[in-house]
Amino acid sequence: MKITMGAVVMGGTSVLYPTGAWRDQRPVIDHEACKSCDTCRDVCPDSSVFVQEDVYYIDYDFCKGCGLCAYECPVDAIAMILEEK
Amino acid sequence: MGAVKVVEGSQAVAEAVRACRPQVISAYPISPQTHIVETLAQMVADGExxxxxxxxxxxxxxxxxxxxASCAGSRCYTASSSQGLLLMTExxxxxxxxxxxxxxxxVNRSISAPITIQVDQQDTISLRDTGLIQLYAESSQEAYDMHLAAFKIAEDPGIMLPVMVCMDGWILTHSYERIDFLDQQDVDRFxxxxxxxxxxxxxxxxxWGSxxxxNVLMEFRYALQKSMDYAQERIPQVMGDLASYTGRDYGGLIEAYATDDAEVILVAMGSVTGTLKDAVDQMREAGRKVGLIKIRCFRPFPARQIWEAVRGAKVVAVLDANVSLGSEGALGLDLKAKLCGRPDGPLVVDFIAGLGGREINPLVAEDIVDQALEAAQAPTPPWAPIWVGLDASIVA
Amino acid sequence: MNASAQENRMELFAPGHRACHGCGMALSVRHILKATGNQVAVVTPTGCLETFSSPYGYSPWRVPWIHHLFENGPSVASGVAAALDAQGRGDVRVVAIGGDGSTFDIGFAALSGMFERDDDVLYICVDNGAYMNTGGQRSGATPTYASTTTDPVGKLRPGKLQHKKDLPAIVAAHGAAYVATASVAYRKDLQKKVKRAMEFHGARYLQIDTPCPSVWGFPSDHTLEVGRLGVASGLVPLFEMEYGNVTKVRKIKPITVDKYLRGQKRFRHLFADEQGAELVAKLQQMADANIAKYGLSSQSGGQ
Structure with a gap:
């Protein structure tokens, strides 16, 4: 790809760089226990929690596994599980 | 054609800037550029x-x-000198x-220490490698014209670089000169x-600013270099285009003055070239084959044009109003580097001249020519630059 | 990928940025932009945020974003604001977001200039109290007795001896219309303050406490817990000032400072011996002074 003048790039292109590869722990949501309070989505530094029809999911393409969602979850509905190859 | 007025050099520049309609101007005081930004401030205060x-x-x-402001798409301008220019370097x-x-x-002024407000070109030369395009004016009229051209050069889609118009402090900024102003409608058309x-x-x-x-940094630097190469072609076109409005054609990147059959060619930039033209005339009258190259554009460096103008000469005497301490003057270094190894080229002798406002008059110029010829007779070229008008006796 | 995940990826501060695990700064920026909406241009001086959000070809910014240098964030922001104003595009507002190194230290003159001129910029300092991008060196924002790589704990020194620069007060002294502090631990409050700041014109300042797991030395899932403890201890007072007067504070039920300090490696030395206990006591005095000065305690009424 040709370089751009002055290294100007399009905004939002970071989504081409999935940071999920950085993860050594995986958050897993217990959908039974989840009260859909939105905390996990709110606290994610990597915008990697999404909600669909009131059900919360992790975007594993980008989740780095920091564990904030699990720690902050008021009903302990998220477990951090070691990634295995 | 527009009005003709006798004005201070700083005002001529301010008028040129006003005519270019910058959306943003920033200003910080430092002598001797201050009159320019003060004049612009008054224009803003008066709603002009x-x-x-x-x-x-x-x-x-x-x-x-x-x-x-430039990143946000506005035409913009500032002026500075000396320490102020150094502070801008990054x-x-x-x-x-x-x-x-x-x-x-x-606005050219020496660099501390010792602190001084006298003129030389150490300040702008120190910005040599920044990626700035550097133009040097001989007169306030030329500075006026160069400012009109500068915005067009800077904003050219193939260039997109900051441009600095250099003019000697005091000598140009604070002296009065008859200036031909271009009509606003012509400026707008240009x-x-x-x-x-x-x-x-x-x-x-x-x-912006990734x-x-x-994997890419070297390519970005190469792209800058290529734009500088393109600017070498584009700058004379822009100046030619402007000349069609003003009727004033200074040549392109350089002005060759009486160089055709010259044995000795002086090379210099800035207001000293006016003096040197008189000196050349006087020496020509005395039968000496002397010419002058005025460098109007220092970056990009017009090596080919200079080569074409000097290749028949015996010796080139470069007047550097700066010094790269521990080596020579910047202009001399460029010329030597670019001319080195070309067959039958002239000897290049570097003179450090005019530091801190040290006077250069036609007599000094003639002395430079003599010394250059002497160097050409010597069995080997000098290793050190020759300091002009130096009182070595007071140096411990 | 489904539509909702796509929506997350379309946030104004998109995922794919390269902040460390549990970065308080990245989370702050996400919420700053949620509060401003997309009618902004953002200027970021050199620092963590710049580095982790701008690898060539991979930008998380879905608003116009500029990084230029370390010490000129405020002046570049002033230039952008002036240009947009000159172009009749004053509806696009300018927000500068810089770290404490650029804000408190190297860009301080530029910051002061911008506030003296009262240029229409919201300047946000995402403060993690040291130069994290270069490995955690001491800054003017480093808190007292924190150990940093250039002011480390040693036999002769307990880390930084001086106070953290009181930048909100300094900025307020310029006559700024709005000055506030926030913490990433309280994101609704953070967003509210950003929105409030955007109601004013001229130069405004928001300083956000953004705990840094990597350099403060705590687990990456504790970022917000550490932030909450800092606020609760009184060492990180949250307040709003308008035209130099404190208008609102976030009330706390004060906890002792050791509860905040103990969980961080940068303060570990304070719990090693009796000398450390004396220093903790001094930090407690600082917290108590903050609590008194701003009327932070919910038990004491205050402001």
Whole structure:
């Protein structure tokens, strides 16, 4: 790809760089226990929690596994599980 | 054609800047550029100029404001001198790298220490490697014209670099000269509004100033170099275009003066070239084959044009109003580097001349010519530059 | 990928940025932009945020974003604001977001200039109290007795001896219309303050406490817990000032400072011996002074 003048790039292109590869722990949501309070989505530094029809999911393409969602979850509905190859 | 008025050099520049309709001007005081930004401030205060005028707290910020304004798509301008230009250095590197065009007047003044407000070109020369395009004016009229051209050069889609118009402090900025002004409508025809390719739009957000790694950094520098090469072609075209409005054609990147059959060719930049033209005339009258090359554009460096003009001469005497301490003057170094190894080229002798306002008059010029010829007779070229008008007896 | 995940990826501060695990700064920026909406241009001086959000070809910014240099964030922002104003595009507002190194230290003159000129910029300092991008060196924002790589704990020194620069007060002294502090631990409050700041014109300042797991030395899932403890201890007072007067504070039920300090490696030395206990007591005095000065305690009424 040709370089751009002055290294100007399009905004939002970071989504081409999935940071999920950085993860050594995986958050897993217990959908039974989840009260859909939105905390996990709110606290994610990597915008990697999404909600669909009131059900919360992790975007594993980008989740780095920091564990904030699990720690902050008021009903302990998220477990951090070691990634295995 | 427009009005003719006798004005101070600083006012001539301010009038040129006003005619170019910059949207943003930043200003920080330093002698001897201050009259320019003061004149612009008065124009803004009187409603004659609609620019946003930012009175910043340092030259660093003066240049930084331009970087921001240029990035946001506005034509913009500031002026500085000496220490102020040095303080801008980092901003200028980054702005050139990010391809942010703006125009600076570099009013030439020596660099501390000892502190002085006298003239030489050490300040602007020190910005040599920033990616700035550097133009040097002989007169205030030429400075006026160069400012009109500078915005068009800076904003050229193939260039997109900051441009600095250099003019000697006091000698030009504070002396009165008859100036032919170009009508506003002609300026507007010559210089349309700035329309950058990358607009700052919220609907199509872009990122400026990315972090880069070893896979692309060298290519970005090469792209800058290529734009400098392109500027070598484009600058004479822009100046030619302007000359069609003004009727004043100074030549392109250089002005060759009486060089055709010259044995000795002086090379210099800035207001001293006016003096040197008189000196050349006097020496010619005395039967000496002397010529002059006035370098109008120092970056990009017009090596080919200089080579074409000097290749028949015996010796080239470079007047450097700067010195790269521990080596020679910047102009001499460039000429030697570029002419080195070309068959039958002239000897290049570097003279450090005019530092801190040391006078250069026709007699001094004649002495330089003599010394250059003497050097040409010597069995080997000199290793050290020759300091002109130096009182070595007071140096411990 | 489904539509909702796509929506997350379309946030104004998109994922794919390269902040460390549990970065308080990245989370702050996400919420700053949620509060401003997309009618802004952002200027970021050199620092962590710049580095992790701008690798060439991979930008998380879905608003116009500029990085230029370390010490000129405020002046570049002034230039952008002046240009947009000159172009009749004053509806696009300018927000500068810089770290404490650029804000408190190297860009301080430019910051002061911008506030003296009262240029229409919201300047946000995402403060993690040291130069994290270069490995955690001491800054003017480093808190007292924190150990940093350039002011480390040693036999002769307990880390930084001086106070953290009171930048909100300094900025307020310029006559700024709005000055506030926030913490990433309280994101609704953070967003509210950003929105409030955007109601004013001229130069405004918001300082956000953004705990840094990597350099403060705590687990990456504790970022917000550490932030909450800092606020609760009184060492990180949250307040709003308008035209130099404190208008609102976030009330706390004060906890002792050791509860905040103990969980961080940068303060570990304070719990090693009796000398450390004396220093903790001094930090407690600082917290108590903050609590008194701003009327932070919910038990004491205050402001």
């Amino acid at each position: 100029l609609g620019s946003r005028y930012l009175r910043v707290e340092s030259e660093f910020s003066a240049a930084s404001v331009l970087a921001g 901003v200028l590197y980054a702005s050139a790298g990010m391809r942010l065009p703006f125009v600076i007047t570099g 210089l349309p509004p700035f329309k950058p390719a990358n607009l700052m739009e919220v609907e199509d957000p872009k990122t 972090y880069s790694e070893e």
